[in-house]
Amino acid sequence: MKSKTQRLIAIRQIITEKKxxxxxxxxxxxxxxxxxxxxxxxSRDLKYLKVAKVPDNATGYRYEVPESGNKHPEVEYTMxxxxxxxxxxIEFSGQLAVMKTKPGFANSIASVIDSYGIFEVxxxxxxxxxxxxxNRDGVSKTDVANALxxxxxxxxxxxx
Amino acid sequence: MKSKTQRLIAIRQIITEKKxxxxxxxxxxxxxxxxxxxxxxxSRDLKYLKVAKVPDNATGYRYEVPESGNKHPEVEYTMxxxxxxxxxxIEFSGQLAVMKTKPGFANSIASVIDSYGIFEVxxxxxxxxxxxxxNRDGVSKTDVANALxxxxxxxxxxxx
DNA sequence: CATGAATGTGTATAAATATACATTTGCGGT
DNA sequence: ACCGCAAATGTATATTTATACACATTCATG
Numbered sequence: 001m002k003s004k005t006q007r008l009i010a011i012r013q014i015i016t017e018k019k020x021x022x023x024x025x026x027x028x029x030x031x032x033x034x035x036x037x038x039x040x041x042x043s044r045d046l047k048y049l050k051v052a053k054v055p056d057n058a059t060g061y062r063y064e065v066p067e068s069g070n071k072h073p074e075v076e077y078t079m080x081x082x083x084x085x086x087x088x089x090i091e092f093s094g095q096l097a098v099m100k101t102k103p104g105f106a107n108s109i110a111s112v113i114d115s116y117g118i119f120e121v122x123x124x125x126x127x128x129x130x131x132x133x134x135n136r137d138g139v140s141k142t143d144v145a146n147a148l149x150x151x152x153x154x155x156x157x158x159x160x
Numbered sequence: 161m162k163s164k165t166q167r168l169i170a171i172r173q174i175i176t177e178k179k180x181x182x183x184x185x186x187x188x189x190x191x192x193x194x195x196x197x198x199x200x201x202x203s204r205d206l207k208y209l210k211v212a213k214v215p216d217n218a219t220g221y222r223y224e225v226p227e228s229g230n231k232h233p234e235v236e237y238t239m240x241x242x243x244x245x246x247x248x249x250i251e252f253s254g255q256l257a258v259m260k261t262k263p264g265f266a267n268s269i270a271s272v273i274d275s276y277g278i279f280e281v282x283x284x285x286x287x288x289x290x291x292x293x294x295n296r297d298g299v300s301k302t303d304v305a306n307a308l309x310x311x312x313x314x315x316x317x318x319x320x
Numbered sequence: 321c322a323t324g325a326a327t328g329t330g331t332a333t334a335a336a337t338a339t340a341c342a343t344t345t346g347c348g349g350t
Numbered sequence: 351a352c353c354g355c356a357a358a359t360g361t362a363t364a365t366t367t368a369t370a371c372a373c374a375t376t377c378a379t380g
Contacts, residue, residue, distance in 0.1 A: 023366070024366075037330090041329060044369090046367095047221075052212040053212060054210065055206070061338090114290075119172055119209075125292050134292060135253065137253040139169065164359095182336065183337065199336085199337075200359075200362095201359055203338055204338085204339090300347090301348095323379090323380090326377085328373105328376095329374080331370105331372085333370085335368070337364100338363100338365070339364075341360105343358100343359085345359090348354095
């Protein structure tokens with residue numbers, strides 16, 4: 001019989017190559033490759049490999065091997081006081097918010113906000129010193145303020 | 161009763177703050193906060209929010225909100241299929257719509273839209289990867305979606 | 321060699337999660 | 351205002367996934 005290690009390698013390979021939507025599906029493929037195991041063992045293997053089950057538009061769900069890359073490279077946003085000390089104010093009106101920044105900084109700050117993909121904020125448009133934030137229908141100013149404050153601590157003190 | 165949007169926000173918040181190891185556990189917390197739902201709805205919510213179930217050394221399993229990183233996965237250099245394959249999504253809020261594009265393409269795509277002088281769309285403002293569409297007072301989301309789909313076939317599949 | 325600890329696995333089942341179906345709700349169109 | 355349709359949700363259940371328990375295997379050690 002093939003070894004456990006071989007099996008783990010095979011599992012990883014299959015999962016990275018194809019969209020697998022259930023353990024049974026994966027089990028079938030492994031069986032075709034000559035591995036003789038049960039769903040129970042497979043469940044343990046997936047746990048061991050830290051394989052996540054994640055919703056997928058196409059297939060409903062799919063299994064995914066853990067991330068290896070860095071998400072938010074710290075160096076980019078750790079400039080002393082940046083970007084908070086470049087933000088002058090933020091104000092709300094309807095489902096919109098207007099953030100005022102120091103000249104030239106609107107785009108970079110908007111990128112930072114965008115990079116977090118905040119659920120409450122549909123999108124941003126930046127000029128030179130002003131950012132327009134379009135908020136999700138039905139969310140309150142405080143919802144948005146709280147969400148933004150999470151990534152820009154202290155922002156709440158700049159609400160007009 | 162509290163709105164669905166509020167609930168989704170609450171779910172994200174709880175999940176980011178605490179390690180939740182089952183839907184029932186999360187359901188209890190939501191109930192304490194005054195949300196009255198069943199496990200079925202919660203399962204749907206988690207799928208909608210793309211929350212993954214991932215193995216965790218401490219708790220066995222935990223739920224995790226999606227990476228905000230992989231927003232623009234493939235960057236191609238051919239104009240094949242332009243501009244549709246440069247459009248990531250479109251979402252509505254009030255009389256506004258926010259279209260997300262691949263970096264650098266917002267302006268050119270906005271020009272395309274502008275050039276058609278669509279009745280339902282008063283105007284557009286484009287940043288680097290985001291287009292804001294201001295829609296005519298009184299027209300519905302579907303009106304706008306239909307109009308845009310005429311000049312950008314398939315767009316409707318990208319509505320979030 | 322005997323022994324026991326650690327690991328691996330299957331079986332059976334518990335637990336967790338997803339979904340088909342029915343019902344309700346809310347909104348856009350006429 | 352009314353109608354029709356799509357979205358949202360609960361109920362009940364199917365499907366999927368995790369695990370308790372028992373047994374087997376390996377390996378280090380007295």
